[in-house]
Amino acid sequence: MATKRKRRKRRRLRLGRMLIVLMIPAALCAGIYMIYLNFHPVQLIAKDVVVEYKEKYDPRSNIKFVFGGNKDEVKVEGKIDTNKKGEYPISYSFKNHKSDALINVKDTKAPQLTLKDVTIDMVSDFDPSMVIEKAEDAGKIKYTYDYDKTTIDERGKHQITVTAVDEEGNETKKDIHMYREEDTKAPTLKDKKATLTIKQGQDVTDSMIEAKDDYDPAPTIEIDTSSYNSKKAGESSVDVTLTDQSGNSQTVTIPLVIEKDPAYGKKVVYLTFDDGPSENTKKILDILDKYDAKATFFVTGNHPEYNNYMKEAANEGHTIGLHTYTHDYSTVYSSKDAYFEDLQNISDMVEDVTGEKSMVIRFPGGSSNMISAQYTPGIMSELTEEVRQKGYQYFDWNVDSTDASGNNVPVSQIVQNATGSDEQYINILMHDTDAKDTTVEALEEIIKYYKDQGYIFLGLDTSSYPAHHETVN
Structure with missing residues (x-):
């Protein structure tokens, strides 16, 4: 028994010595690692990191752990622009120790491509790009299409292989597949219940009519002008023939309302007053009321103390037009955006005062002014086009009273200049400011002259004769 105990004791001693021998290297390794961590406290996931082009990346996400601290305490230096491919060095500093990484921004993802089956008729040219519904990639995509060009014009099913390759x-x-079929159906109206409306003397145009077809994106629209009489106001109808590119055709009858136009067939004077309202506006309104004449006031926002006269003019049936809020050439013509911002300001003011939105405008100086080019060359050509695209109509004039040539221009001169036209539609330029007393004095004589010549006096609307000038810029 004693011998066995001695043996067990010797084994325990040997095992203890072996454990000590094994623990010493482990302790040394642990000690060395702790020393290493003290000198390299920021441990990174990778020294070289690939980041996807145009995707967001936070360099802190590359920190694995921080010995003796946390990620928020690490100072990260260096900038990464994921919108620009390339290599970006980044350093991570903590307690006077630094670790470095290299961020490589690359495009490694293939384009995401969504295709759609398409069906076309026998006469349409096949454009392979029509099978692409959506394509997404961080960079530019180049497409190639593979299909049997010898049979692509034949009826039936055709396989199209699309390859999308990005810059990398x-x-x-x-x-995907393209199906070519025979088209046997004629175009139809998009809105079969639509009713067209025109003014007396106006023609029905194809821009007023919307047609649809199974295959042809733009069917031909032919209007039978003999099917209606635009000279006669009231309810009517117009015959329209719709034809697609395959030759399928049908004639449809569309209800038509012809609105009475007080200017149709008559001689009309459009009295226009710029730059108001002013203390003279009330005097002008009284004269207009005396002769049952309507006029147009192109207003600004410079004298809001007289806006009650603007409201009175609107209530009496006169047109309130937009002449810009500031009437400051250096502001309104500094850029297109500046003009439309100013126009919106006066539009909002007019709507607030009158309760009506105005789509009638006059440019400061008219569309032929040459001052705007000092601020933005070519701007008038752009503005005259864009205002109409936005639904406005701009008005110049074909008769200038010359009351803008100075204050207190002689009444006789204003009358002479304002009454020198015998055109069917006359648009007279005058001004409504505190200094234009002689304009007010001349107004009554101008009205009486044209009334004696058989003219009527109307306010402008978007369908009135615009008297456009040639732009000079």
Whole structure:
């Protein structure tokens, strides 16, 4: 028994010595690692990191752990622009120790491509790009299409292989089908219940009519002008023939309302007053009321103390037009955006005062002014086009009273200049400011002259004769 105990004791001693021998290297390794961590407290996931082009990346996400601290305490230096491919060095500092990484921004993803089956008729040219519904990639995509060009014009099913390759050579390839069929149906109206409305003397145009077809995106619209009489106001109808590119055709009859136009067939004077309202506006309104004449006031926002006269003018049936809020050439013509911002300001003011939105405008100086070019060359050509695209109509004049040539221009001169036209539609330029007393004095004589010549006096609307000038810029 004693011998066995001695043996067990010796084994325990040997095992203890072995454990001590093993623990010493482990302790040394742990000690060395702790020393290493003290000198390299920021441990990174990778020294070289690939980041996807145009995707967001936070360099702190590369920190694995921080010995003796946390990620928020690490100072990260260096900038990464993921919108620009390339290498970006980043340093991570903590307690006077630094670790470095290299961020490589690359495009490694192939384009995402969504295709759609398409069906076309026998006469349409096949454009392979029509099978692409959506394509997404961080960079530019180049497409190639593979199909049997010898049979592509035949009726039936055709396989189209689309390959999309980005700037880095990442590639996506997909198959889709094009079906070519015979078109036997004629176009129809998009809105079969639509009613057209025109003014007396106005023609029905194809821009007023919307047609649709199974295959032809733009069917031909032919209007039978003999099917209606635009000279006669009231309810009517117009015959329209719709034809697609395959030759399928049908004639439809569309209800038509011809609105009475007080200017139709008559001689009309459009009295226009710029730059108001002013203390003279009330005097002008009284004269207009005396002769049952309507006029147009192109107003600004410079004298809001007289806005009650603007409201009175609107209530009496006169047109309130927009002449810009500031009437400051250096502001309104400094850029297109500046003009439309100013126009919106006066539009909002007019709507607030009158309760009506105005789509009638006059440019400061008219569309032929040459001052705007000092601020933005070519701006008038752009503005005259864009205001109409936005639904406005701008008005110049074909008779100038010359009351803008100075204050207190002689009444006789204003009358002479304002009454020198015998055109069917006369748009007279005058001004409504505190200094234009002689304009007010001349107004009554101008009205009486044209009334004696058989003219009527109307306010402008978007369908009135615009008397456009030639732009000079």
